[in-house]
Amino acid sequence: MSDQLPVVVIGAGPAGLAAAAHLVERGIEPLVLEAGPAAAAAVREWGHVRLFSTWGEVTDPAAEKLLAPTGWTRPDAATYPSGADWAEFYLQPLADILGERVRFGARVTGVSRAGRDRVVDTDRDKQPFAVHFTTADGGEQRVVARTVIDASGTWTAPSPAGAGGLPALGEKAAxxxxxxxxxxxxxxxxxxxxxxxxxxxxxxxxxxxxxxxxxxxxxxxxxxxxxxxxxxxxxxxxxxxxxxxxxxxxxxxxxxxxxxxxxxxxxxxxxxxxxxxxxxxxxxxxxxxxxxxxxxxxxxxxxxxxGLRPDLGFLSEIRLGLDERLQAPVALAPLIDPNQHSCGTVYPHGHRELSHPEGDIYLVGMKSYGRAPTFLAMTGYEQVRSVTAAIAGDLEAADRVELILPETGxxxxxxxxxxxxxxxxxxxxxxxxxxxxxxxxxxxxxxxxxxxxxxx
Incomplete structure (x- = not known):
């Protein structure tokens, strides 16, 4: 597979933009596909809500390095941003500096190995990924990628009122x-x-x-x-x-x-x-x-x-290895099982826990946690640091743990x-x-x- 092809990142939220920043830092060209009209479209929808993490915990080091030459300065590290603050003062400026590497109004509708559905084995691992998406004007496009990082989150798929995981009778009518x-x-x-x-x-x-x-x-x-x-x-x-x-x-x-x-x-x-x-x-x-x-x-x-749950529909032609309960990567699921862990007891993890039977595709950020609720922004930043290092072939950095999570609760x-x-x-x-x-x-x-x- 050609190393000249871009790495497609799905979603221009906190994890997706951080992934793009790390890729740029390593000399790898990213292409970020964002369904919304601006960066952090999901974050903006809860912009009135204040984070429980401080500014010092919700910005990524590689992103800060990319922003520094523009004159950007991080807000007071000890203060708490709202969702709107996070989008306006960090995430949108980061998308702006990435420039044409970020396409807005690009909703991914499917990912597959080029010319291979999920059944076909022949030369599968030699084929690039084909990423299909629609544009804001209703057009359909396809881009070929060496690797796919899905950072699309879970915001668009809230869980219903029904206790069995399905809508309660009459829920839709009400x-x-x-x-x-x-x-x-x-x-x-x-x-x-x-x-x-x-x-x-x-x-x-x-x-x-x-x-x-x-x-x-x-x-x-x-x-x-x-x-x-x-x-x-x-x-x-x-x-x-x-x-x-x-x-x-x-x-x-x-x-x-x-x-x-x-x-x-x-x-x-x-x-x-x-x-x-x-x-x-x-x-x-x-x-x-x-x-x-x-x-x-x-x-x-x-x-x-x-709670929220991942939208896996556009990945139906990809061979994912997901836990049957949490819909998180199999190796990650035991680390984040809410029956046993809080976010302060989850061991920091990276590319190995986020890998799938289909090579060169990673679910990161909130989406990597499936239905588990205990996610922190700093966890997502550590994930993409490790994943992008692995994509670059730097396994020493990819396997290194560079995160200490806060404890209790x-x-x-x-x-x-x-x-x-x-x-x-x-x-x-x-x-x-x-x-x-x-x-x-x-x-x-x-x-x-x-x-x-x-x-x-």
Missing amino acids: IDHVTYRVPDLGDPAVRARYAGKRTAVIGSGASAFTALAGLADLARDEPGTHAVWIVRRGISASTFGGGEADELPARGALGLAAKAAVDNGHADAVTGFRTEAIARDTDGRLVLTGEDGRRLDPVDEVIVLT VCSGSGLAGTPAAGADDQEGCCAPAPQLVQIGVTAAAREGSSSGGCC
Whole structure:
């Protein structure tokens, strides 16, 4: 295969642009294909949310070197950017300096070995990759690549409300009152949607914490605003993360903010509830029914924050080696299994853990984690450093570990808008108690015994 062909990087988000920067540093030409109209299109969609990592933890060293000659200076390393800040002050400038190496409005629709579907063995490893994509004007194009780095993330494939991994009955019909994103309550139209309303929040990770804390703030200004927090397990003392002991202070702060929301009466929690159906009552409000037949009181809105999953459809002609549960690379899956690990206990990994039966293709960033939630930007930067070193043939650098992760708690996601808050992702457990409505206080939390796994 010709070394003169480009390395195609799918996605101009944090991991994809960092991969491109590392490739340029090593003298390898990247071609970044981004479906959106600008860099970090997914990040911009949650631009109102503040990260729980500081600026010093969300910029990549190779990217900083590429930006330095332009006069770019990194923002205060100790401060916490919002998603919008991250995109505007780092990711877009990085895409700009990469110039024509980044194509916007280029949505990848398929990847294969040129002239070989996934069944054919003959000379397979000698063929370059054929990457098909559509352009903003609806045209179809194809580019040939020596290697493919898929950094397309998981943002476009949120998990549904249904506890079985499929949409609950009636979930699609109720879509006008269901969202799968943390609402931007600073937007007047969005604020009006939730003000004075009763809202169900389904999920138990950082995004759910962010939504609960935001609705609690709204409730202080708008009487009648109330949240019903729906979790599939019970609630224990560890539900809200590491708190003040977390090495990422803002991550711990978000868990404490969510706890305050329920302690102060702005939210109730329904535990051990696995949503099976969503129906409308005679007033048009939504009634959630659990798999055990329990029906909750009507709500006006539902916020579903049950995680994300990878879109593997455009890789159907590639021989991937994925874990049957997490949909992450087989060698990586045991390291990130949320039943056993938090992001502080995941061993830093690189090209070997990210490899597949099909050589020269890598899933990196959020997509590499499949359905596992415990991902940090710094993990993605270490991944692409190792992968690009391997592509360049520098296996000594590729196998070297250059990352030390912060410890304590479980983590994923981001923090509160407008404050230096952050997230701790306490995933759903396997063994939930019978559903019950509780006001969460210190004593109640201590009483609720539950495993905190990640099977759901």
